[in-house]
Amino acid sequence: SQTIHQWPATLVQPVGSPLSLECTVEGTSNPNLYWYRQAAGRGLQLLFYSVGIGQISSEVPQNLSASRPQDRQFILSSKKLLLSDSGFYLCACRGPGNTIYFGEGSWLTVV
Amino acid sequence: AQSVTQLDSQVPVFEEAPVELRCNYSSSVSVYLFWYVQYPNQGLQLLLKYLSGSTLVKGINGFEAEFNKSQTSFHLRKPSVHISDTAEYFCAVSETSYDKVIFGPGTSLSVIP
Numbered sequence: 278s279q280t281i282h283q284w285p286a287t288l289v290q291p292v293g294s295p296l297s298l299e300c301t302v303e304g305t306s307n308p309n310l311y312w313y314r315q316a317a318g319r320g321l322q323l324l325f326y327s328v329g330i331g332q333i334s335s336e337v338p339q340n341l342s343a344s345r346p347q348d349r350q351f352i353l354s355s356k357k358l359l360l361s362d363s364g365f366y367l368c369a370c371r372g373p374g375n376t377i378y379f380g381e382g383s384w385l386t387v388v
Numbered sequence: 389a390q391s392v393t394q395l396d397s398q399v400p401v402f403e404e405a406p407v408e409l410r411c412n413y414s415s416s417v418s419v420y421l422f423w424y425v426q427y428p429n430q431g432l433q434l435l436l437k438y439l440s441g442s443t444l445v446k447g448i449n450g451f452e453a454e455f456n457k458s459q460t461s462f463h464l465r466k467p468s469v470h471i472s473d474t475a476e477y478f479c480a481v482s483e484t485s486y487d488k489v490i491f492g493p494g495t496s497l498s499v500i501p
Binding site: 311313320321322323326334336367369371374375376377379380381382 | 394420422424431432434437439478480482488489490491492493494
């Protein structure tokens, strides 16, 4: 089965600083990959998804970007963080049987 | 466009009572449907999924859900809940195998002793 590694687990960043959250997947090749943000009362908001290297679809116009430089690597970035970027970010992978597997998540606090 | 509605944001229920968590979706094509559970301070875990075939789907921990195409619903049920079922429950929909997966806002189930 798939294993998703996501880091860092916790991050406190000042407003205006850059961001890089990294996700790597083991146990599969050419997976569909996803970045979600979870906020209280709003469920999981899909931010980006990718069906292959260099292929990124953005769901919500915002201060974030995503890249997929390798088959099993998915990166979430920002050049200048806003207070509203604070939240819990989850990387996910679509595996056999269409099951979505999640990483452990990254808590981002922008101060 | 796909969307998922979970009508109840919070559901309190007494231990050993039955529970139903409602999920409705909007889509113009065939879909895959999922229920995930998130226990306090933990990640998301798949409860059950509907891909095709029988509309009644059984999952882990005694949960089941029924796909109703005419009503575009996928409600989750359990005949007798336990304290350990206290968690956040998310319904999700996907239109194709290679497409995005959209989650609902979640339902917080609280089991009262």
